[in-house]
Amino acid sequence: MSVPSSNDSILSVRGLTKVFYSGVFRRQATVAVKDVWFEMKPGTILSLIGESGSGKTTIGKLILKLIQPTSGQIIYKGTDIAHLKNKEQLRDYYRKVQGVFQDPFATFNPLYRVDRIFNMVYSSFGLDQGKKDEQVREVLESVNLDPDRTLGKFPHQLSGGQLQRLLIARTLLMDVDILIADELISMLDASTRIGILNLLVDICKSRGMSILFITHDLNLGYYISDYTLIMYKGRLVEKGDTKKIYENPVHPYTKMLFESVPDIHRKWDRSEEFLPEHVVQEVREFYAANEGRGFEDVEEEHTVLFSDR
């Protein structure tokens, strides 16, 4: 299978698997992510697409080292991040690898004013405290927030969209290599959406940042990304160049996604996420018909999982 050549990638995910054990005696196992492989290159945006529960957030958390993989590796600049153990190594990692989480309301500790997220960055990463006020105002303006109306507020006094933009602003303060953006603009209205998307593309290209753009919205993925990863039930089922996948979807799940494309200007609605029974059936038949094939290139930079057996 065509893993884009490893030398120019900044992060490679190899055979990543995560099983959650829960219940009494940890007997209940949930395979959230199974045998996932992909590469992230500087200055490119990779969109990770799949419906709710397909394991997207789990991949983001594994890369952010918030949870440990069951098996597989995440290699950042030649080092398996499982080996980053001490405080300094972790700090250096987080200086370069950052994320914005899915739920902005849950990402702020309700007891503190929102400014805390900036203060933490300055104190932890040894940024110049003297320039803090000026720099924070600058990044806030770049995400279209009025500093005077947001700084000093408690999280519950702001909207989800404002909180999400604060979190984006936070990552702009740092010079990051990799940004994990989990359902980043789900809380934003149409007018700010486009602004933020363009800002992300700008930063990605000008700073050579690599973005993992997690979404379940195909249109967004197409608009923003260079490469696309399609997830279905914890497995990567189709991946490659965005244009190629969009022009020629092969996996039945990907095809289904294209049949039910939502409108980019409509606000994100959780209730719309579902997996129709006929799709599950189609995928099963597709795998059965191609048994033994596994991952195969259908063209250059376009790979499909033909069967999971």
Place this chain on the structure above:
Amino acid sequence: MIASFLKEHENLYYALTNKKVIVGLVLFLSIVLLALVGPMLTPYDYEGYAGMPYDPPSPNHWFGTTIMGRDVFTLTVYGLRSTLLVGFIAGTIATVVGCIIGFLAGYYGGSWFDEILMMITNIFVVIPQLALLIIISAFLKVRGIIVMSVIVSATAWPWTARAVRSQTLSLKNQEYVSLSRISALSVARILREDIASNMFSYVFMVFILQFNGTMLSTVQLEFLGLGPTRGVSLGLVMQDAVNWNAIQLGMWWWAIIPGLIITVMITSLYLVNTGLDAAFNPRLREA
């Protein structure tokens, strides 16, 4: 200067302007004051004969006398001192030990470290307080308030450790803890700023329960003759009243007044707790 101090410690400001906190603190401090100055106000000795037995409250005996003619006010204020002290020391030890172990076990939940801590906790759960006390009293002929506190708290902390562990487990899965982690905050800072602070009122409630519980188990031990080798306590006074059928004999003051004081004490701390809950939660503050 005070203004700038309060600006920096705004939680303190909100706490001290909350009605429940004010009422609770006033009640609690009055009782503490009673324990501190009460013994200076009474001419009697708590062990000695103070006047006619069966006397209801009067100017000479504010809280009446017992069946033995002891002064109930004197018994109460001296008893209050040692009860408060044992409750405070044992409650503090149990709360601190329980919280530290619970925090650590919860933060490293599911790891071998967690398992070891929970194993130790479970061992302490099955040690009966009484057996521990009998063994210790075989070695220590004189038991003071400190020894009592340590014994009582040794068996009181495990439930706190378990409760705090599960609370920590749920708090650490909050997304804001993840944000602090990717902001490279130290474990100590995350525990303090994200977990402990959100648990403050919970921990305070734990302390009140521990204060309450350790006071009560002290009373039980005192009843079995395993209390401090010298002195009196609120529990002992009440136990005595019950043993002498004070209520049935019409001596309500002997049993009810000390009981009322314990009740007011617990209630006042409860008021402080609910008040602080509102003061420390920015969301509830505005309502």
